[in-house]
Amino acid sequence: MTTRLVGQKVPRVEDQRFLRGGGKYVDDVLVGATTLHAAVLRSPHAHARVVEIDVEDVLDVEGVHLVWTYEDLADAAVMPATMAEPLPLLIPHPALTHGRTQYALAKDEVNYVGEAVAFVVASDRYVAEDALARIRVTYDFLPPVVGVDAARAATNLVHDDVPGNVGARLEQTVGDAPAAIAAAPHRLALDLTVERSACMPLEGRGTVARWDPDSGRLTMWTSTQTASGVRAAVAVKLGLDLGQVDVLTPDTGGGFGVKINHPWPEELLVPMAAKVLGRPVKFTEDRREHFISSAHERGQVQHVEVGFDDDGRLLGLDVEFWHDHGAYTPYGLIVPIITSTQLLGPYKPGAYRVVFESLYTNTVMVTPYRGAGRPQGVYAMERTMDAIAAYLGKDRTEVRAVNFIQPDEFPYDHQMVFQDGRPLVYDSGDYPQSLEKIKALVGWDEFTAVRDAARAEGRTVGIGLACYVEGTGVGPYEGAHVHVETSGKVKVATGLTTQGQGHATVFAQLVADELGCRFEDVEVVTGDTRRMPYSVGTFASRAAVMSGSAIHLAAKRAKEKALRIAADALEADEGDLEIVDGIVSVRGAPGSSISLGTVAVLSNPLRYAFDEASKAATQFTVGDPGRPPVAEDDEPGLEGKDFYSPERSTFASGMHAVIVETDPETCEIRILKYAVVHDCGHLLNPMIVEGQVHGGVAQGIGGALYERMEYDESGQLLNASFMDFLMPYVTEVPDGIDIDHLETPSPLNPLGIKGAGEAGVIPSAAVFASAIEDAEGFPITAMPISPSDLFALRQQHAAGASGAPDPSRPSDPSDQEDR
Amino acid sequence: MDTSITLTVDGRRHDVVVDTRTTLLDALRERLAVTSAKKGCDHGQCGSCTVLLEGRRHLTCLTLAVAHDGDEIVTAAGVSALEGGAGDDAPTSLHPLQEAFLAHDGLQCGYCTPGQVCSAIGMLDEAKQGHPSHVTDDLEESVDPADLDDDEVRERMSGNLCRCGAYGGIVDAIREVAGGAPREGQPDRPAQPEREAAR
Ligand code: FES
Numbered sequence A: 001m002t003t004r005l006v007g008q009k010v011p012r013v014e015d016q017r018f019l020r021g022g023g024k025y026v027d028d029v030l031v032g033a034t035t036l037h038a039a040v041l042r043s044p045h046a047h048a049r050v051v052e053i054d055v056e057d058v059l060d061v062e063g064v065h066l067v068w069t070y071e072d073l074a075d076a077a078v079m080p081a082t083m084a085e086p087l088p089l090l091i092p093h094p095a096l097t098h099g100r101t102q103y104a105l106a107k108d109e110v111n112y113v114g115e116a117v118a119f120v121v122a123s124d125r126y127v128a129e130d131a132l133a134r135i136r137v138t139y140d141f142l143p144p145v146v147g148v149d150a151a152r153a154a155t156n157l158v159h160d161d162v163p164g165n166v167g168a169r170l171e172q173t174v175g176d177a178p179a180a181i182a183a184a185p186h187r188l189a190l191d192l193t194v195e196r197s198a199c200m201p202l203e204g205r206g207t208v209a210r211w212d213p214d215s216g217r218l219t220m221w222t223s224t225q226t227a228s229g230v231r232a233a234v235a236v237k238l239g240l241d242l243g244q245v246d247v248l249t250p251d252t253g254g255g256f257g258v259k260i261n262h263p264w265p266e267e268l269l270v271p272m273a274a275k276v277l278g279r280p281v282k283f284t285e286d287r288r289e290h291f292i293s294s295a296h297e298r299g300q301v302q303h304v305e306v307g308f309d310d311d312g313r314l315l316g317l318d319v320e321f322w323h324d325h326g327a328y329t330p331y332g333l334i335v336p337i338i339t340s341t342q343l344l345g346p347y348k349p350g351a352y353r354v355v356f357e358s359l360y361t362n363t364v365m366v367t368p369y370r371g372a373g374r375p376q377g378v379y380a381m382e383r384t385m386d387a388i389a390a391y392l393g394k395d396r397t398e399v400r401a402v403n404f405i406q407p408d409e410f411p412y413d414h415q416m417v418f419q420d421g422r423p424l425v426y427d428s429g430d431y432p433q434s435l436e437k438i439k440a441l442v443g444w445d446e447f448t449a450v451r452d453a454a455r456a457e458g459r460t461v462g463i464g465l466a467c468y469v470e471g472t473g474v475g476p477y478e479g480a481h482v483h484v485e486t487s488g489k490v491k492v493a494t495g496l497t498t499q500g501q502g503h504a505t506v507f508a509q510l511v512a513d514e515l516g517c518r519f520e521d522v523e524v525v526t527g528d529t530r531r532m533p534y535s536v537g538t539f540a541s542r543a544a545v546m547s548g549s550a551i552h553l554a555a556k557r558a559k560e561k562a563l564r565i566a567a568d569a570l571e572a573d574e575g576d577l578e579i580v581d582g583i584v585s586v587r588g589a590p591g592s593s594i595s596l597g598t599v600a601v602l603s604n605p606l607r608y609a610f611d612e613a614s615k616a617a618t619q620f621t622v623g624d625p626g627r628p629p630v631a632e633d634d635e636p637g638l639e640g641k642d643f644y645s646p647e648r649s650t651f652a653s654g655m656h657a658v659i660v661e662t663d664p665e666t667c668e669i670r671i672l673k674y675a676v677v678h679d680c681g682h683l684l685n686p687m688i689v690e691g692q693v694h695g696g697v698a699q700g701i702g703g704a705l706y707e708r709m710e711y712d713e714s715g716q717l718l719n720a721s722f723m724d725f726l727m728p729y730v731t732e733v734p735d736g737i738d739i740d741h742l743e744t745p746s747p748l749n750p751l752g753i754k755g756a757g758e759a760g761v762i763p764s765a766a767v768f769a770s771a772i773e774d775a776e777g778f779p780i781t782a783m784p785i786s787p788s789d790l791f792a793l794r795q796q797h798a799a800g801a802s803g804a805p806d807p808s809r810p811s812d813p814s815d816q817e818d819r
Numbered sequence B: 001m002d003t004s005i006t007l008t009v010d011g012r013r014h015d016v017v018v019d020t021r022t023t024l025l026d027a028l029r030e031r032l033a034v035t036s037a038k039k040g041c042d043h044g045q046c047g048s049c050t051v052l053l054e055g056r057r058h059l060t061c062l063t064l065a066v067a068h069d070g071d072e073i074v075t076a077a078g079v080s081a082l083e084g085g086a087g088d089d090a091p092t093s094l095h096p097l098q099e100a101f102l103a104h105d106g107l108q109c110g111y112c113t114p115g116q117v118c119s120a121i122g123m124l125d126e127a128k129q130g131h132p133s134h135v136t137d138d139l140e141e142s143v144d145p146a147d148l149d150d151d152e153v154r155e156r157m158s159g160n161l162c163r164c165g166a167y168g169g170i171v172d173a174i175r176e177v178a179g180g181a182p183r184e185g186q187p188d189r190p191a192q193p194e195r196e197a198a199r
């Protein structure tokens, strides 16, 4: 019997191509003089009425082929009526009472710096940008609304018809939290903030389209996390049949969430222009465009009230938060719903109430960034846990442990509704064991000695811990097609797209194991709607769970068929057959065997032979003359197709711990040790999972210590470049990240797996806040924290020590009432 | 204004007419269809467009093509033909540094990778020639690539952004090729017998 590949560190098959620069990202497709290039004129103002757009001079520029404004989109002679409508609101929710989306090109009003106003197509990007410079737009300025405070104050409105700038208000309650808090022996209140950051994949957005007038088909390459989603949206908006549109996403240079949005204005304008001009058209955004006109995430202001007993047990938890969703809401309420539900982490408060307002501001929209609302939720909960421990004078791990859902309590029903509209029910996990592991890994119990030793040298160190639970593998479904060719090669297709997760490797491992073919013979295609039109997309750590399960099931079907045909051919019993390295043989009788390629030949009864092998399947060679060549309940071809659609999400979990050192002079924050305990069920490929964790931690460090979108009060993004928006380079990530795995299988899918893509980033803000607070001895309530922020806090607390009340310190809410 | 220039890229000579304002990166990608150099920022801030230009690592987005008439360029697609590489540029052959990236999982989406590879090869060469870095203690002492510690490797690679965060693998790969000891606590090149066993 061969070694199973699932669970092994199989090196990635896609890497050779990438290493030689052979990755096919969208900008690498259709390179050449026949392709035209698009550029977009973007609003320089955060809030303004568009009075007039003058494009008269533009077509005089040599090499310009087309210029469009909203007026052109509304021109029924050129455009389908759908192009003049707002972009789709992708995820409606009953609580989103005031959802708004933008137009492909601004109509009457602009609501953020970067909003698309006009679209030009020219012979190359240089010429297209020359043309943009000739467009004259007259704006009437409106007062901009920037930041949660301005949105809440609602002195000015983003959209005239949205009172209070409130897009949605959603409340969920379990029990009576305010009453439980009032009756609790101890109470605390915390005010917390988290700043905006962004996914910032190294490859930005890009779209290329080619219209073939002869076949009436549109082929489109786009850098997306959902090829099938783009296909459906483009067909509807361009007035085409779904069958006329093919969307391909070969390689993606990172996504991290932002590329789940669709259709971007350019994803409609580019194919439309390709159709009108009869030439391929390409749009590749530049880095500034990515900063100001794609999407951000994270920004929230939170207020937590909690009541607890002497052990730190949560009796009541009441959370209110304000979520800045930017100028538009195409992605609905997914991010704040995730914050409000995943905030619970591994804990079970006695009673819980959470209410959020999702607010409009004149900034670029907010949609999921790796973690998607979880980092903020975990931050709120873990700050609360630390505050309780500090209040009671208890070890921070003890307070967490008394609140854990216990291993024998699964499935655990939180009695809330999750982001997929399904009940929030955890399927499995072992939080106490995770805690033991992380304590051992980071050296929690030995830390006092470390701290004392550091202190003796005049150094300041601190340790922090944060726990999370992550709903992964959300539905509705994914599908897979496994096709054994007559050469014995196995072609596998699944519809979701790949942004570096090593799908071509992991999915091939699954097929090789299940079907019994050679790993090298498997080729996986993702994100090609011609190969698998039914799909949802890559987000919410769902690819391995959803497509992995579907591929496993499809490979099983292909195997069943192979065994059936081989049993006939070998005149053996199916039960006696095995498939190893692509050869079907009778167990214990090695002479009696047939290759999968030959089985594929036999699976397809032929009239015409096309090579030596196929002669074996022609009409005078095979088949029982008394029966139809293809049985009534059968199909030609050695294929398997299947779909996986789980009842609900599966919940991964983990804990991070970090030891930091803060510089007494420069306030620099150095990472001395970073430890991760991670439970994503069975591991398909530990090397890839660890890569995902490492990458997530790197982004988490960025989010906790460096990254912040700096908008000024007029809504200009001041740091829209890699030079000013600080992301971790190799110099900012710690030398080693210690990882330990726990494998609590999910009962919800055939492989027992859970998602792993986002975990690394989820607890970062919380774990750094915890460690810095531990080092410095004062509460940390705003993240990210830069050296200058830390300096300001030190100043403030040095002053506060002389008697002034400390506004950032968690307070007993009942004290406030007494005052 | 158009100008005619000659560039040799990965061993192939191209005569090409470019608008004088065309960056070297755009000339490579758009005019010569050499897409092995990637564009991450176009502002010299990410390193993904790094190539070896006349033997030195160079950002192609920050320089004009016309400034490089007659120059020789090697991209990640051509490094295997360099000294120390397999000596050819067959589509499957890799430079030892690329092999090490593969073995140490120094990449995910692959977008920064061609730039990382060129930068690392160029960097090791600089070290070999004795160039100090910002963190080199003794500027008089000659540098031996094998002695580059983590801080040196990191500092010298600090111009290459990897948003996927594959930095650990990148550092391990570079240290292996430099001939130094593996990072503390890190194994040698990870063993890969499992897959062999399955064959
Ligand atoms: S593209 Fe040249 S440094 Fe970023």
Ligand code: FES
Pocket: A202, A253, A254, A500, B106, B107, B108, B109, B110, B111, B112, B113, B161, B162, B163, B164, B165, B166
């Ligand atoms: S591998 Fe994706 S940016 Fe480096």
